[in-house]
Amino acid sequence: MQINQVSTQSCQVVDLQLLSEGIYRVTLKCHQGYIPDYRAGQYLEILLTGGEACAFSIASPPVPMQKELELHIQKLPSSANSIKLFNELEQGSVSIRMPKGQCFLESIPDKPLVFIAAGTGFAQMKSMIELSLAKPGHKDIYLYWGARSPGGFYMPNLPIHWASPHFHYHPVVSDTLDEDSWKGRQGLLFEAVIDDKDYFIDSEVFISGSPQMVYATFDALVAENFKAEYIHSDVFEYAPRS
Numbered sequence: 379m380q381i382n383q384v385s386t387q388s389c390q391v392v393d394l395q396l397l398s399e400g401i402y403r404v405t406l407k408c409h410q411g412y413i414p415d416y417r418a419g420q421y422l423e424i425l426l427t428g429g430e431a432c433a434f435s436i437a438s439p440p441v442p443m444q445k446e447l448e449l450h451i452q453k454l455p456s457s458a459n460s461i462k463l464f465n466e467l468e469q470g471s472v473s474i475r476m477p478k479g480q481c482f483l484e485s486i487p488d489k490p491l492v493f494i495a496a497g498t499g500f501a502q503m504k505s506m507i508e509l510s511l512a513k514p515g516h517k518d519i520y521l522y523w524g525a526r527s528p529g530g531f532y533m534p535n536l537p538i539h540w541a542s543p544h545f546h547y548h549p550v551v552s553d554t555l556d557e558d559s560w561k562g563r564q565g566l567l568f569e570a571v572i573d574d575k576d577y578f579i580d581s582e583v584f585i586s587g588s589p590q591m592v593y594a595t596f597d598a599l600v601a602e603n604f605k606a607e608y609i610h611s612d613v614f615e616y617a618p619r620s
Contacts, residue, residue: 382415386425386475391467392446398532401498403437404449404467406474413444418509419482419502419584421612422447424463425473432463433478435502435586435612439509450501450532481584481612486510490518490581494571494595497530499586502612504536506584511540520546520578524567524587526553528560548574568595572602583609589617 393405408414416422418439423431438448451467454460466472483491483506491510493503500523510516521540525531528551537547550563550570563570567587583604585592592613600606 382417382477384475384478385414386473387414388471388473389447391470391472394467397450399527399529400453400455401532402451402453402464403533404451406447406449406472407445409471411445413447414476416440416477417482417484418505420477420479421502422449422474422476423478424466425475426459426462426466428462430459430462431475432459435499435505436476437501437504439505439512448501450498452498479612480615481610482506483509483584486513486516487582488517490520490578491516492520492522492571492578492581492583494522494524494567494583494585494587496524496567496587496591498532500533502586503584504533507540507545511545516544518544518546518578520548520574520581522548522550522567522571524550524552527551527555546577566594567591568598571595572598575602575604579603581608585609585611585613587613589613593619 388409389406390409392407395403397403421433421435423433425431434449434451436447437450453464493507495503507519510519521537531549548563548570550567551560554560554564585595592611596609599609
């Protein structure tokens with residue numbers, strides 16, 4: 379499948395909004411007009427002045443004549459690169475390179491879709507889910523979003539807004555404390571998916587998270603008879619197993 383040509387653009391930082399636990403929603407607008415073509419699930423790189431490239435999933439779905447992009451970025455006080463990135467974002471202009479990534483959704487398959495996201499991996503899933511929801515006749519969509527604490531669900535109302543007979547949302551917290559008063563599902567994210575597997579064993583699965591999390595999830599799903607060829611992640615491209 380042909381991928382859109384990668385290009386470099388200068389962008390205005392239209393908005394930098396703190397959502398929760400150091401996670402910001404960043405809105406970019408290209409100085410040259412429209413956003414370059416991309417597919418739901420792809421990512422871009424923000425190019426810092428020293429030459430470093432920081433990769434972030436595009437949270438907004440592609441639409442015709444698109445003028446703005448949404449990113450979800452966590453500020454890491456212990457990371458020099460993160461501090462430099464936010465300094466440049468606060469100055470109001472950055473350069474981006476896009477589109478990147480082989481893990482995307484272009485057409486909606488005639489089978490259930492399962493999206494498994496850890497932390498800000500939700501951004502990639504948001505793009506694909508919103509594309510899917512806009513298409514008539516889609517099959518059931520399942521979102522499993524994992525966070526260490528309830529505060530990690532930095533856009534808590536959005537999946538609830540998506541709710542319908544064909545959209546099923548399962549937030550899962552891994553490290554609950556008594557003061558959290560969390561009444562939802564707990565434990566490892568892939569365990570929740572496996573508990574529900576009978577609903578979507580024949581599905582297309584997308585995973586976003588650290589390489590360790592993605593491969594643990596992949597292995598667990600394959601062991602439960604999910605088909606490996608229908609499991610997708612950017613990790614398979616940038617951190618392949620040897």
